[in-house]
Amino acid sequence: MHLFNQKPELNKVLSRLDVFVLSVGAMLGWGWVVLSESWLTSAGSLGTVVAFIIGGTLVTFVGLTYAELASAMPKVGGEHVYVHRAMGDKAAFLASWAITLGYVSVVAFEAVALPTVIEYLLPNYQVGYMWTIAGWDVYASWVLVGVGGSIFVMAINYFGLKPAAKIQVILTASVILMGLMLIFGSAIGGERANFEPLFLNGPAGIMAVLIMVPFLFIGFDVIPQTAEEANVPPRDIGKLLIFSVVCAIGFYILISIGVASALDGQALATTQLATADAMATLFGSALFGNLLIIGGVAGILTSWNAFIIGGSRVVYAMAQSNMLPKWFGKLHPKYKTPSNAILFIGALAVVSPLLGRPALVWFVNSGGPAIVIAYLMVAIAFIILRKREPEMERPYKSGRTPVIGWIAAVLSVGFIIIYLPGMPAALIGPEWAILIGWFVIGGYFFSQMLRGKYDKNEEMLKKDKIG
16 A cells, blocks of 8 residues: 555645744644633742743654654655654554544634633623533534634635635734733733742642643644645755744743733632733733733634644545545645545534533543654654664754654653543543544544555546556
């Protein structure tokens, strides 16, 4: 079984700015708006900074393996391509199916996050009671907001990657602008006394923030997914990936410092949305808090957009290498997008708001271990290819030895362990159900792949020969 390219090919439409913004926008998202209170009350101001430095270091090592492989193999599918070359079809299927769940979980999360954040701007807008899930009442108006957002993001991706990238630039600029306002506002109006206590709960507090890192920083791997559509030299792809990770680390650290300087311990204990309250406090008006929430909505859309892009490219690549039905590998004849893969992931987002607000946590936690499984397999592929193909052209090389890969692999195993029963981030019932259910479906596709059910038909073989 071999990877192959369908005709017509994907268009090279992404500039350096597009690639960078796709990655940064995916990593920043909405988490910095809703989670800052949790960071500071778990670890304290300095403890939070330490957690992000440690977590950022871990992500950087994983990112370095991606940077080298993405520059060496700038093909659509990212992890799928690297693991396939190093370990073959079976391992590539596992890595690809795992990272797809990671992307789908974020897309579904954003479809639930959008109606949730609208509540802060329009309290009590829920009408049309539908049902109750996990103690939370689901209303039709709430669901429709998530469904509408899902259709919008799906549509802009369906009609071309370049329009989606342009929208990503605008939205990411909005997120960064709101973040910078908070950061500069804290430098002028923040209180040093509010940084106390510097540490809370010792190492356990730092760990409580650290376990959020995989979710907060997933997004840099969208760059490898779109590498084939980037009109960028291969070496620069690696550089952009690492630079985007460093920028995200700095952003999260500065946001945590900004919120800590604006709100004291009592305010943090009573706030409903610490980042927005910090903005309102620093500028002396609730209007600025609402502005930050609007920036948060932009953050939701940047992650949403980036992960539909990334997820659809993985599904497309799997179909192109005969691991999924060829329907998933169809390119739109006019827009040159993997249109069916986009529709598939978009459909999952459309139905996710029906599960209500509790699904926010379920999607995040079930996707986390799947993401880290993919990271582990990429690290192993990095090590294998360094040994097996030392002469491979690597425009961006992460060190002279494969030690980067070994560190990334060990750290990935560590992250997987923290999701197991008895650990701080152990999964609960609904999360296990999503994770296991996804891999049961994958098991069916895997068995069909082994039986050759998705091999090219005669028409596709003829097209390949003509091409």
